[in-house]
Amino acid sequence: xxxxxxxxxxxxxxxxxxxxxxALRSLRVQVKEFPEETxxxxxxxxxxxxxxxxxxxAYRAKVAENGKRQILSFHPAGDMPDLQGLYxxxxxxxxVTLSRAHIGFIxxxxxxxxxxxxxxxxxxxxxETLVDAAVFREWIVxxxxxxxxxxxxxxxxxLRQRLTAIGLAADDEFExxxxxxxxxxxxxxxxxxxxxxxxxxxxxxxxxxxKNMVKLSDIEKLVEIGGFNDTYLHQQ
Numbered sequence: 001x002x003x004x005x006x007x008x009x010x011x012x013x014x015x016x017x018x019x020x021x022x023a024l025r026s027l028r029v030q031v032k033e034f035p036e037e038t039x040x041x042x043x044x045x046x047x048x049x050x051x052x053x054x055x056x057x058a059y060r061a062k063v064a065e066n067g068k069r070q071i072l073s074f075h076p077a078g079d080m081p082d083l084q085g086l087y088x089x090x091x092x093x094x095x096v097t098l099s100r101a102h103i104g105f106i107x108x109x110x111x112x113x114x115x116x117x118x119x120x121x122x123x124x125x126x127x128e129t130l131v132d133a134a135v136f137r138e139w140i141v142x143x144x145x146x147x148x149x150x151x152x153x154x155x156x157x158x159l160r161q162r163l164t165a166i167g168l169a170a171d172d173e174f175e176x177x178x179x180x181x182x183x184x185x186x187x188x189x190x191x192x193x194x195x196x197x198x199x200x201x202x203x204x205x206x207x208x209x210x211k212n213m214v215k216l217s218d219i220e221k222l223v224e225i226g227g228f229n230d231t232y233l234h235q236q
Contacts (some may be wrong), residue, residue: 002029002104008077012165014124029104034097041095047085049105056101062093069187099177134232151187153226177212
């Protein structure tokens with residue numbers, strides 16, 4: 001069922017009863033497939049549905065007046081990256097597929113009805129938005145204080161932790177269909193600088209990214225370089 005990956009994600013941060021799960025499964029989810037680098041929801045649009053990433057990856061981004069793009073966050077399967085659309089009239093950023101992706105759409109009206117009927121689900125969705133905000137704060141710290149290597153290491157460690165929590169990562173590898181140019185847009189670096197950091201990590205036996213897979217050779221070193229502490233993810 002399309003809702004299963006969403007339920008798995010919500011259970012990472014919240015306790016849901018079997019009745020809650022049954023209610024979530026009853027939601028009507030319209031599934032669409034998108035090619036990579038497709039804008040799913042555009043800045044300025046009025047959203048009528050919430051998106052659930054069912055397969056693949058997406059990212060949030062904004063384009064500055066000078067034409068440069070900043071990636072704000074990455075979203076694997078299970079994430080609902082536009083929950084704010086339930087209460088804000090217009091999108092203030094783009095939601096774009098990073099890879100070929102299956103995305104489910106749930107009407108705002110149906111979600112509002114569900115959270116009114118089941119306060120525990122309302123709390124779970126609210127908790128998701130709070131954790132999302134915590135991740136934003138950590139990204140700000142990375143962009144403002146960490147070295148280029150530290151930024152990349154922290155991002156990879158974070159993704160590994162999030163994917164492991166929903167069963168989408170092994171201990172030493174996980175899928176992440178990223179290009180160096182997209183990494184540059186997320187980390188506030190040039191593509192050349194990203195390439196240098198990746199070459200350094202390969203030479204030091206820390207990690208490698210090849211064919212859409214991240215392969216970790218020294219997880220402890222990765223965590224050390226990134227100063228990664230998973231407290232901000234608030235995983236139960």
